[in-house]
Amino acid sequence: MARGLFITFEGGEGAGKSTQIKRLAEKLRAKRYRLTVTREPGGSAGAEAIRHVILSGAAEIFGPRMETLLFAAARSDHVEQVIRPAIERGEIVLCDRFVDSWRVYQGGGEVDQAFMTTLERISLNGMMPDLTLIFDIDPAEGLKRATERRGEGTADRFEKETLAIHQARRDSYLEIARNEPQRCVVIDAAGDADMVEHAVTEAVFLAIEAHANERGGARA
């Protein structure tokens, strides 16, 4: 059976990834593509258990290496339990955040690069995305949107960080896109949802077409 296609959605807080994943999933299902829609941290039973520990901030007191290890453990479980089996079944996998979040959020902190690189290799175990859409937005605007969406609830472990940190993360995402242009497409997420949807659809269908030409399609 032809290998499926692994697509990840990345970007800072409030960039509108979730809305766009929903819209894209509807569009792909209508065209009868077989899909798995998932997210990180989480996406498998083991990883969802770890998600709570990380996002509540409960792991923060144990230091950045511990938090980084927990993300890696969650990713490894998610890759082996959910993503790899779906790709082997020939499905399209849409994942809300993945390894680039890790590179940007944990890699931008105090953890040394060799530690990051080793854990990345172990946790991915070869499962690199075929296409990554990087939703790019001014962090001030993104945080405003994230706050509006959250309403009365409290900011999570990462949302509460300073604007300067969010700005550095934006730069770091753009650097990844420059370094890996075959995999990454930067989506201007500042526009309205329909404009963003148009850009997402174009990038995804180009990738599906290229993939079908290489290996045969993922249609039901």
Ligand code: TYD
């Ligand atoms: P969540 O509310 O799921 O995401 P979003 O901001 O996309 O709505 O929160 C996930 C948070 O975890 C987000 O702030 C990014 C962060 N994160 C990391 O720091 N490292 C990682 O490897 C992943 C996957 C996420």
